[in-house]
Amino acid sequence: MKKGSNSVKIDGIDKKILRHLMKDARTPILEIARSIGISGAAIHQRLRKLESSGLLSGSKFVINPRVLGYSTLAYIGIYLDRAMSNPQAVKALEKVPEVLECHYTTGNWSILIKVLCRDNEHLMQLLNKKIQAIEGVSRTETFISLDQQIDRQISL
Amino acid sequence: MKKGSNSVKIDGIDKKILRHLMKDARTPILEIARSIGISGAAIHQRLRKLESSGLLSGSKFVINPRVLGYSTLAYIGIYLDRAMSNPQAVKALEKVPEVLECHYTTGNWSILIKVLCRDNEHLMQLLNKKIQAIEGVSRTETFISLDQQIDRQISL
DNA sequence: TGTGAAAAAGATTCGGC
């Protein structure tokens, strides 16, 4: 199977393995092996295959930003003057550490971004001094996440 | 330090360790140790402390949904009839596997959700048959992500 | 907090089925 192919087939055992690792990337393979009744070597083989299929794009430690004093999460819809501004705007947004995601979107805005700030004050500074300062940005609409109830990956 | 405390201080070594693990949760501790010139035991100690501080909320395998045929990512703003509908609506959304995130937000909508579908057809079915069918949902606004240029965590 | 060394556990390879 070529890397990045979009016709990967996974069976029930693959799903079980992945479900374990999606919850905790450091789950020992041997522990998974014991829990699903297969040898560690077999799981190792399957993981190698899943990896080369491009389905596994890596693993991440998840840190809780709240503990570092970052508790304001928001989405910002951005209107750009000209479509031409897009690539430059994205380049500028990449340099803003508070920006976690950036999407070109259909609909009202040119761009939708997700930002993480310490508090509302920080968010206001971010909007006024950094986002609005980007060339091409004409207007923004901000949606603060008061509470996030769901946060998960694709279900297998 | 209590679990979940919001006054955790981390030093440069902690940051180096976390930066490694945020990129790849399975990086061996000893490899990190070699790269930053400290013993593996010391890193182990620091990780235990960071964990009990609540800063580390786990680790995840990241899978590439595109390889499974899921290539349409969208945000949907949802208007609810009455504020009272919120908890029930969230409960209903939890049962919809396509919903990856769900936020109570300030602004126009009651709720903003992120969904992952195979294609636009699937997204349309999702909207018509599942989202609109939820009690309390009066109207929705959909923003399809044509391209995601930035996807990252808080920068340390 | 850190270290080095020892012990325990896990990852990886490989021949064989």
Added chain:
DNA sequence: GCCGAATCTTTTTCACA
């Protein structure tokens, strides 16, 4: 595709600075 055994690496613990 899977297994088991052998080997190598990593994790974890602990006494000590």
